[in-house]
Amino acid sequence: MNIFKRISSLILSKLNELKQKNIINTSAANFIVGPPSNRAHGDIYTNVAMVLAKHEKQNPSKIAEVLAKEFELFDEIAKVEIAGPGFINMYLKIEVWHEVLKQINKLKTEFGTLNIGNNQAINVEFVSANPTGPLHIGHARGAVFGDVLANLLKKVGYKVTKEYYINDAGAQVDTLVRSVYLRYKEALGEKVSIEEGLYPGEYLKSIGEGLAKKYGKELLEKQDNQVIREYTLSSILELIKKHMNLLGVNHDVFTSEYELQKSGKIEESIKLLSDKGLVYEGYLGKPKGKESKNWTYRKEMLFRSTEFGDDVDRALKKEDGSWTYFASDIAYHFDKISRGFYNMIVELGSDHGGYVKRLKAVVSALSDNQAKIEVKLHNIVNFFENGKPVKMSKRSGNFLTVRDVVEEVGRDITRFIMLTRKNDMVLDFDFVKVKKQSKDNPIFYVQYAHARAHSLMRNAPKELPSADPSLLKTGGELFLIKTIAKWPDVVEIAVKLCEPHRITFYLLEVAEAFHALWGYGKSDLNMRFILKDNPDLTAARMFLVQALAHVIASGLSVFNIEPLEEMS
Template sequence: MNLFTEIHALVLDELAVLQDEGKLPAGLDLSNVTVEPPRDPAHGDMATNAAMVLAKPAGQKPRDIAVDLAARLLGSERIETAEVAGPGFLNLRLAPGVWQDVLRAALERGDDFGRSDMGAGKRVNVEYVSANPTGPLHVGHTRGAVFGDALASLLDFVGYDVTREYYINDGGAQVDVLARSVYLRYLEAHGQAVAFEDGTYPGDYLIAVGEALKAQVGDAYVDQPEAVWLAEIRTFATEAMMDLIRADLKALGVEMDVFFSEKSLYGTGRIEEALKALEDKGLIYEGVLEPPKGKTPEDWEPREQTLFRSTEHGDDVDRPVKKSDGSWTYFAPDIAYHYDKVERGFDMLIDVFGADHGGYVKRMKAAVSALTDGRVPLDIKLTQLVKLFKNGEPFKMSKRAGTFVTLRDVVDQVGPDVTRFVMLTRKNDAPLDFDFDKVLEQSKDNPVFYVQYANARVNSVLRKAREAGIEVEDATLAGADLSILTHEAETAVAKKLAEWPRMVEIAGRTNEPHRVAFYLYDLASELHALWNRGNDDPSLRFLQEGDPATSQAKIALARAVTVVISAGLGILGVTPAEEMR
């Protein structure tokens, strides 16, 4: 039940009647007619711009159209008032029964309240995390993992067929560095003293990998040249790191549907196939690029390379796909990987990158646009940095990782639920401060606590009601006399609940799961405000002693709040709290 969609449909129906009556000309384009919350809630529950956008094509004054439309809308039992404002905006107030219907819908549909078929079953690939398999995930990966996972759940909630995917960057030189680092730990496991040179990975997490390698191959690689062991150790180390990464993700509540290996693109003709698809479109050529900005002719040597004509698809400059020595650039396998996604039949692609990949956005979008002739959209979301604090000071680096704070450091400190919620309390492209003390604080300033406390409060009411012999099953509550709920504080909660289906569709349309976290905080605020008013006004308390019918109506309102909180937290990947400890 999307109340805004329903009232929008009502407005369109009444505009059609006005056309039939000759008060509006036929054939008007109604696609720009909207029904939205008014900027000032004091003006009403909803507002429509119909008169404003139709005035010019209809050749009429906006206020004249608004007056006629208001008269038609007042004939609906769902519209209590329709007032023309300013040059022709129409402000609507809905009848009390509408809010009662919202509560019943929430109770009857449960966690499915707010679900929609907006996505129409279209197949979406959400690629996120995709960290180099050279060590444990760090806090930056944590934000990308949470964002990507919540986005995938959000898109599923609004009707898309979603695939969660991790791209394993196991085809580059960094995997050779990993292999050499593991070899040092392997020698160490054999009692040799080793030194980690610049460019190797000194973290303690590789100690266990070196010991595992020793257990598997004994001393077969000791004092052997690199040519003997590099390929085998590279495979062994990559698999060990991916096991570690999978475990890290599981600790955060993230499970991927697909792990795609970059290495699988090499030597299989798949890179060549993707570039051939671009070449057939006249987009691959041999050429020399202009010097990079900031370079002088003395320190830059022009060389002919194989280039992708990415400027024809919105990029700033054309991009090399093959170096002058014949080897692939980093961009080439990325093109092939996205070509593979397209060939798998996805209707939309979403990549979640760290902030340091900002320069990659235009070229990647250009590649997908070229490969699909613009048919398959690619949305790239960048997640900004996370700054960690504890006791007012920057959180120190992990000894285990050697150079950074790991995902496990964060989850071990505050748990997966708090980690996930806090990571979504800012838009993905805004920096985030993560204070270990504040995220565990029991106050209104901590959105994690505030939302969970609202859920726990309602659960305490349900427990007390059952102890008092009051039936509080959802079906029973949906059948209660909800017309009892007339106080403005109660109506405010119902109105906020009515916003949920609309908000979640907007979040899904814009790929912005943080909107869910923001909404849950606002919903919790309305619940807490009603609860606190009940401290002064006993008639607003959810349990009315000796009056089970009134209690059921008030509990129905509270229970509807937890239905939506449960659905929203489900999208964020957070478990609702039954009680606070």
């Protein structure tokens, strides 16, 4: 039972009843029911009076007075108060929280599993780094964000496909092929120099050596760039997959931009837009921002992106007649829609902020407003060691790779830390702090709560009476129950807003409430979880500890992190 959903349902029924009695004119509204930010303001608050006031054209405080009297009649409610301009704060009867506790232990780790998605297909595209080298650690944040969001979507009933878009067409791949060709010649004993503009990475040496081993001098004679291209991209993609696997990330689908272009999908999608009158020949103004010496005022093929909320219309062809990168984007999302994805989420780095409106525009245009796309941007990660910036990798030469970081601090720490800030905020990652066994290490703090719970259950007497949750009455006990009861609500909000960092914050909140309750036993022996002279209260407190462990385990499962029952 999501207690907030339960109260919301009761309020909605009451509004319908009041409308039938002609006390109000509006029966339903998009009002909020949730936990207040300050626990001194009750267990649940709602803004329903303020929302209704707009429709009723009345003072929200007067509407709140009417509603408050009605809400006091709910079986679950102990007290109702009106605050501020019309907020209604409600205090639930203690029995309600005890019933929630019973439900948690009945459902175990399934508590918090919802059915919002109704098995709808949803495509989550994330990472999609250019296949020109190993994944640098900046990609790890997007990888973890996308993977955990996908897990959350599965938890609430969506049929999720995790996708990686391989940007294997364009100038950067041509540059990569030329760079590998030099490494191939080097592997055959020739002395080479890496020209400016080529990729100097040491990781290309092994690819050149692989080509030399497989083809000998054959490619020197034929100069077959297609063979080099396919071998190089295959090798780097395998390297990327290995790095993601170290991070615990696996994609279901890899889609090649190069293959998409060869399939004629660009021409097909542009024709579809053209038939809808959304493609025309016109002129664009000079781009804002950086000065471009190559820019010329010219007639070009444009997509009517502004008809769907974008700032400007978008070019589809370059001056040389080749398709723009945006045209490939159109084809790619046309391909997604063709595969049945009318719900899409795309994760991009913050430097791609300009793509948000155009992607939303083209998805609306291609699907006649039937498909939806959510674009989430992740900001940079700053790495520190004892407070000092870390810029160089000992092994990689000029950048930190995913492998560097995972091998330094571990997969679980990396995954958890990457979601300790909202995705669009800069994240600081200190190698020393995150390995400490202290509150400075968030995953340790959460795992320690889970391990401490299991330690209490192991050390409790084997023979205890049946648990009676009604014995749990202290402020600390009730606060912990109320905190773990929020889990389904936290899951739902995190999914609706596509903000998996909310799970991190919540688990830390749960851990803090539990550690605080455990700490009370240091100064007050009666507050200890295990009381030799009181088996009934011990059983009740073990019942609470068990529920806490289920909620933490459920939360960690979203991260694909195994909850620890013991810690060294």
